Amino acid sequence: MTAAILTVDDSASLRMAIRIALTGAGYAVTEAVDGEDGLTKAAETRFDLIVTDLNMPNMDGLAMIRSLRAQPAQAGIPIIFLTTESDAAMKAQAKNAGATGWLVKPFEAEQLIRVVRKVLGR
Structure with missing residues (x-):
């Protein structure tokens, strides 16, 4: 079964680069434009992994992670x-969140694909 990955970044060009790399490695990719969009998409679909930027408008990556970790399903x-x-x-703040x-x-x-495979264990 293909792993489903949510990518969250406000840069369209970066989202495209991540999507190309991950889909080329066989992963199914959904994109979100900021932390709020990421939370919405994570509530709608179960993902195997989330790749997020830190600095984004509306909701940054740290706030999104804290919100996700507060939800038992996430x-x-x-x-x-x-x-x-x-x-x-x-890095310590991110780990604590x-x-x-x-990366x-x-x-x-x-490099991204190696990290994803390591984290997913596949």
Whole structure:
């Protein structure tokens, strides 16, 4: 069965790059434009993994993760931060909010796929 992945990023070009990489590796990808949109889509569909940006309008990635982790149905879904931030304090905040992993932009498609496979265990 194909893993379903939700990508959340306010950059259309980045969403496209992530979608191309992940669909090319055989994953089913749904896109959201910010944290609010991500929460809505996560409530409508069960995803195997969420890949989110940190800095977005309306609701940032940290707030979205905290909201997801507060919902029992979403508590165990792995979440990878894909962001330009590399600060250790920010990484700690993300981990405390419930992020599973961290990948710094810019990224190589192969690097993203390796992280996704590792987190999904497939």
